[in-house]
Amino acid sequence: MAENNIYLDNAATTRMRDEVFNEAAGFLKDSYANPSSKIYPMAIEAKKAIENARAQVSVLIGAAANEVYFTASGTEANNWAIRGVAEANRHKGNHIITSSIEHHAVTHVCQYLEKNGFEVTYLPVDEYGLVNPKDVKKAIRPETILITIMFANNEIGTIQPIGEIGAIAREAGVLFHTDAVAAAGHIPINVGEMNIDLLTLSGHKFHAMKGVGALYIKKGVKIAHALYGGGQERGRRAGTENVAGIVSMGKAAEIALAEMPGEAERLIALRDKLIKGILDTVPYTKLNGHPTKRVPGNVNISFEFIEGESMLLLLSMKGIYASSGSACASDSLDPSHVLLAIGLPHEEAHGSLRLTLGLDNTGADVDKVLAELPPIIDKLRQMSPLYNK
Secondary structure, eight states, rough: OTTEEEEEEETTTOOOOOHHHHHHHHHHTTSSSOOOOOHHHHHHHHHHHHHHHHHHHHHHOOOOOOGEESSHHHHHHHHHHHHHHHHHHTTOOOOEEEEETTOOOHHHHHHHHHHOOOEEEEEEOOOOSOOHHHHHHHHHOTTTTEOOOOEEEEOOOOOHHHHHHHHHHHTTOEEEEEEEEEEEEESSOOOTTOOSSSSEEGGGGGGOOSSSSEEEOOTTTTOOOOOOOOOOOGGBBBBBOOOHHHHHHHHHHHHHHHHHHHHHHHHHHHHHHHHHHHHSSSSSEEEEEEHHHHHHHEEEETTTTHHHHHHHHHHHHHEEESSSSSSSGTTSSSSHHHHHHOOOOOOHTEEEEEEEOTTTOOOOHHHHHHHHHHHHEEEEEEOOOTTTO
């Protein structure tokens, strides 16, 4: 990326940290042995590196190391959690509870299960994107086997009352899964204190490599295997391990945990300055998501009378890289299901901009956005037939 360009799409993916790259590189080039070979030193080294990374990831979320299973992505981990619980517990019931603003890696799995004999309740959210724990409690039925509510929303940044929902699930004897891809490495998580039974992580969201994720499975949870084949991941998820990716995720988790308090404070200050600057200088705008209960680096704002793609194009020409929502749905022309769920009309949902700050962003970056964005919005509105001067 050119030196003067500003990357504000950290919710889509993050730059791999130098320390993480250096830690992982040796397992791509030098210590490249298959950890399942076990007998000779290079294979033993790879196996030890995986177990070290497992411990590093477990500490990030307050789990035991033997409760962490590595996958190829957060999407795979979500699929495994939901389908695995459904398949293994179908004799107990066929009802699943989720929310209307989940990532497609959750909603599409739920829709698949609906076609195969399961019933799914999609809970509404309020104007900030918050699930009401009382709604969760009311939705539980005798045949409910799983509650899956995301920890923080990837588009609008809203952090859910996970501890309250977990307590409700535990009291009812229902398994609780949370997609923590947008939260892990950025805000504190403790699976024990929050009564979480299954939790999804993705390494590239907190400065590890792409192509590696993890699923926390509480000891004793009944779940079907993710993949059948060899005996990797204690027989539950077959396939030769991505050693370099796993090592990168472990190292990134260790650094994220150590730096989390200070980095969160820094990003919140930048985030709030950016939000206030936009809302104060650009009329007909609305902050999407909760004003304070949100991921530290997330800014999501809707602009009336224009559409998001034009904003992104003009910002890109100024060297500012952002998005209009989930990167996984960027090819879709449909408005964000998250923004519709919090009550935005279609035309406003189309005019959303997501700016997600990260490790490399500074106050100067925020100042540049605040200088470049208002004239871009004004230019687009002058061309809009919807804009009433």
